[in-house]
Amino acid sequence: MRRREFVSRSAAVASTSLFGFEALADTLARQVTSPSDQINVGVIGPGSRGKFMMRQFLRVPGVRIAALCDVYEPRFEEGRAITGEDTPAFRDHRRMLDSGLDLDAVIVASPLSLHAEHAVAALERGLHVYGEKAMAYTVEGCDAIAEAVRTSGRRFQTGFQYRYAPWCQQAVRRIREGEIGRVTHVYGYWHRNYNWRRAVPDPSLERLINWRLYREFSGGLLAELGSHQVDIANWIFGEMPESVIGTGDVTFYPDGRETYDNIQAVFKYPSGGTHVFSSIIGNHKVGYQVNVYGTGGTIELTLESGAFFYEPARADSAVPEEMVESGVNTSATLSVRGDMPYRGRGRPIEVTPEEAGDPNLIASASFIDALRSDQRPFADEQVGWESAVTVALGNRAIRGERHVEFSDHLRPGE
Amino acid sequence: MVAGMSGNATLSDPHPASDSLYHETRSAMGTDVEVYLYAPSATRAAVLMEAVFAEIERVEAALSTYRAHSELSRINRSAGATSVTTDPETFGLLRRALAFSAASGGAFDITVGPLVRAWGFSRGEGRLPTPEELAEARSATGWRHVLLDDVHRAVRFGIPGLQLDLGGVGKGWALDSAAGVLRDHGVTTALIGAGRSSYYALGAPPRTEGWLVAVPDPTKPGQVLSTVRLRDGSLSTSGNSEKYFDLGGRRYSHIIDPRTGEPSEGTLQVTVTAASATVSDALSTTLFVLGPAEAAELIGRTHGAAALLVADGRGNHQIIPIHWTATVNAPGG
Numbered sequence: 197m198r199r200r201e202f203v204s205r206s207a208a209v210a211s212t213s214l215f216g217f218e219a220l221a222d223t224l225a226r227q228v229t230s231p232s233d234q235i236n237v238g239v240i241g242p243g244s245r246g247k248f249m250m251r252q253f254l255r256v257p258g259v260r261i262a263a264l265c266d267v268y269e270p271r272f273e274e275g276r277a278i279t280g281e282d283t284p285a286f287r288d289h290r291r292m293l294d295s296g297l298d299l300d301a302v303i304v305a306s307p308l309s310l311h312a313e314h315a316v317a318a319l320e321r322g323l324h325v326y327g328e329k330a331m332a333y334t335v336e337g338c339d340a341i342a343e344a345v346r347t348s349g350r351r352f353q354t355g356f357q358y359r360y361a362p363w364c365q366q367a368v369r370r371i372r373e374g375e376i377g378r379v380t381h382v383y384g385y386w387h388r389n390y391n392w393r394r395a396v397p398d399p400s401l402e403r404l405i406n407w408r409l410y411r412e413f414s415g416g417l418l419a420e421l422g423s424h425q426v427d428i429a430n431w432i433f434g435e436m437p438e439s440v441i442g443t444g445d446v447t448f449y450p451d452g453r454e455t456y457d458n459i460q461a462v463f464k465y466p467s468g469g470t471h472v473f474s475s476i477i478g479n480h481k482v483g484y485q486v487n488v489y490g491t492g493g494t495i496e497l498t499l500e501s502g503a504f505f506y507e508p509a510r511a512d513s514a515v516p517e518e519m520v521e522s523g524v525n526t527s528a529t530l531s532v533r534g535d536m537p538y539r540g541r542g543r544p545i546e547v548t549p550e551e552a553g554d555p556n557l558i559a560s561a562s563f564i565d566a567l568r569s570d571q572r573p574f575a576d577e578q579v580g581w582e583s584a585v586t587v588a589l590g591n592r593a594i595r596g597e598r599h600v601e602f603s604d605h606l607r608p609g610e
Numbered sequence: 611m612v613a614g615m616s617g618n619a620t621l622s623d624p625h626p627a628s629d630s631l632y633h634e635t636r637s638a639m640g641t642d643v644e645v646y647l648y649a650p651s652a653t654r655a656a657v658l659m660e661a662v663f664a665e666i667e668r669v670e671a672a673l674s675t676y677r678a679h680s681e682l683s684r685i686n687r688s689a690g691a692t693s694v695t696t697d698p699e700t701f702g703l704l705r706r707a708l709a710f711s712a713a714s715g716g717a718f719d720i721t722v723g724p725l726v727r728a729w730g731f732s733r734g735e736g737r738l739p740t741p742e743e744l745a746e747a748r749s750a751t752g753w754r755h756v757l758l759d760d761v762h763r764a765v766r767f768g769i770p771g772l773q774l775d776l777g778g779v780g781k782g783w784a785l786d787s788a789a790g791v792l793r794d795h796g797v798t799t800a801l802i803g804a805g806r807s808s809y810y811a812l813g814a815p816p817r818t819e820g821w822l823v824a825v826p827d828p829t830k831p832g833q834v835l836s837t838v839r840l841r842d843g844s845l846s847t848s849g850n851s852e853k854y855f856d857l858g859g860r861r862y863s864h865i866i867d868p869r870t871g872e873p874s875e876g877t878l879q880v881t882v883t884a885a886s887a888t889v890s891d892a893l894s895t896t897l898f899v900l901g902p903a904e905a906a907e908l909i910g911r912t913h914g915a916a917a918l919l920v921a922d923g924r925g926n927h928q929i930i931p932i933h934w935t936a937t938v939n940a941p942g943g
Contacts, residue, residue, distance in 0.1 A: 248668075251672075251697045251699065252697075254696075254697040254698060254763075255681065255684075255695060255696055255697050256695065257695040257762065257764070258695075270794075274794075278697070278698065278699065279698065280698035280702070390660055391653075391656065391657070393653075393657050393660075394657065394661070395654070395657045395658055395661055395795045397795070397796055451653075500678075500679060549687055552678050552679070552687070553679060553684060554679040554680075554681075554684075557684070
């Protein structure tokens with residue numbers, strides 16, 4: 197699709213909704229038949245996540261993966277196996293962007309430290325960007341992307357697909373409606389039992405393939421895993437934290453890696469909320485969870501579901517006075533029931549068949565819908581900026597500063 | 611079903627002496643998936659295991675009808691009402707599944723689900739459906755009603771109620787994909803199995819001609835009917851020894867003949883070897899339905915495939931090898 201035609205046609209398409217799942221239904225129901233309606237997408241970094249997102253985008257009508265870019269050439273054939281065609285491939289992202297392939301948008305799925313360079317280069321050339329999380333490695337990188345979005349007038353969607361998950365959207369809506377009272381704490385976990393290593397064909401490729409383990413490229417567990425919980429906490433509290441304390445260590449896999457294999461961070465929010473996050477990759481017991489604690493109940497969110505749990509009723513109503521006559525019985529038994537963990541299923545969040553779907557696909561379809569309808573994505577550059585900055589400053593605490601005040605690192609008004 | 615790793619020292623050994631055999635079993639695709647592979651260290655083996663199981667999980671997450679978020683579930687939810695664009699892998703697999711249907715005259719059919727449910731085999735041990743139930747299930751079945759649009763890579767159902775189930779081919783596809791991942795990682799010797807019914811062999815263990823896979827005798831529990839040395843190929847077995855019901859002197863198998871809507875009869879077990887697990891998986895179910903005569907004809911048309919059928923011949927069992935070169939032990943009574 198030619199860019200100028202695209203903008204004029206986009207303006208004519210009525211917006212559907214801000215929310216992902218509704219946009220999905222609309223986008224997927226709209227059968228795009230004209231080749232001129234095709235949206236050409238380039239992929240910077242078709243590694244494991246990049247390839248996963250390529251499959252999602254190829255499920256959206258009218259999307260073609262038109263170019264691939266990676267410094268590791270075996271990814272070219274792997275990417276072509278997914279597109280099913282002889283997709284042009286490049287070692288240098290600038291060559292891809294300047295190739296004249298008529299790209300409309302770019303998926304940036306490169307290592308975290310390269311996100312800013314890759315996203316800014318694409319935006320400056322007038323391309324829309326789906327940027328994998330986190331938005332960028334540093335506060336300066338996040339600023340650069342946000343600025344490039346402003347000056348280019350192009351769209352940026354950050355890769356927080358759970359913003360589009362129907363059960364997460366419903367949970368946030370019901371929190372806003374007060375269903376679990378005043379939300380004070382979010383406890384986020386992402387625990388695994390796996391060394392986080394990828395197979396390396398040759399030792400010379402160690403840092404390239406296992407970039408997640410090296411600080412030059414990677415924000416470690418807080419960026420690659422915890423940024424989802426960080427984003428959900430920011431979403432729930434409706435603001436960014438003001439401070440963070442953190443720690444971490446290489447406890448399980450002392451194999452030369454530089455990023456910690458377990459981290460803990462506590463984020464404090466201006467309105468009084470707290471997010472406690474833990475990621476441990478030597479024990480799987482709790483898996484992925486986001487537990488949202490309110491004065492009236494709890495919400496437990498997982499990667500594919502959610503459930504509500506309600507606190508017991510308190511002495512907020514009058515009761516019959518028979519007991520004044522009958523008295524009470526004494527006992528030597530101390531009941532521990534009130535302090536045992538609740539082990540029931542709770543009340544699951546119901547998702548209708550119309551809403552249901554893989555959040556990755558909903559996020560991809562919503563991005564394409566945002567381009568076609570010329571609407572701001574729900575998980576836009578502001579969402580991406582706030583959560584990526586939270587991660588960047590969280591990592592300062594985890595990696596040695598221990599306690600970080602956000603105001604020391606952000607310009608007034610940011 | 612894996613009989614052992616020993617064998618004749620007839621082939622050169624591609625492995626350094628330090629390579630060891632590693633094994634891991636995990637739950638996936640509603641069964642146990644097991645992986646044997648040679649690697650130079652436990653650390654390397656762990657990384658390879660992670661990669662291969664991640665690939666199986668990826669395929670299952672896309673194709674399982676038990677997962678609401680799978681691509682196939684999305685197609686099943688929407689393709690009755692609208693045309694559903696899907697990714698090239700899913701589209702290609704659907705195209706292949708329909709090609710199997712065409713090649714087998716409908717004996718293989720990914721829309722057979724309503725009939726399986728009508729006969730009670732989707733959850734329980736089976737039951738006789740009423741004529742009305744059977745008629746309703748038949749009306750919501752038929753591979754010819756799956757309409758593929760190559761231009762838009764889209765799927766649409768031509769009749770209401772149609773539902774796709776890749777159970778007859780999905781495990782094989784997952785094994786082939788997993789083998790591809792191991793190959794990409796430079797692994798030359800591995801065996802991957804799903805639920806002991808399908809195996810894919812990559813290379814051969816050191817000093818052997820192939821991975822030993824034993825085909826059980828369905829009439830004599832614990833006895834082996836034939837032993838195959840599998841190398842760069844796959845083997846799949848379908849049988850009715852585990853799921854069936856008897857009524858009025860008839861044995862109703864859980865494998866439904868999509869052409870008639872009735873449980874297939876006359877076959878006890880089918881084992882197929884083929885170049886890929888996708889083909890052996892699909893063929894084993896298909897030959898079970900087709901029976902010996904048509905099975906021989908279909909195997910003859912499938913390059914590199916062989917089969918070993920055990921037919922129920924009213925009191926005496928018949929062993930029918932089709933291009934089957936491995937030794938077959940004396941048939942059970």
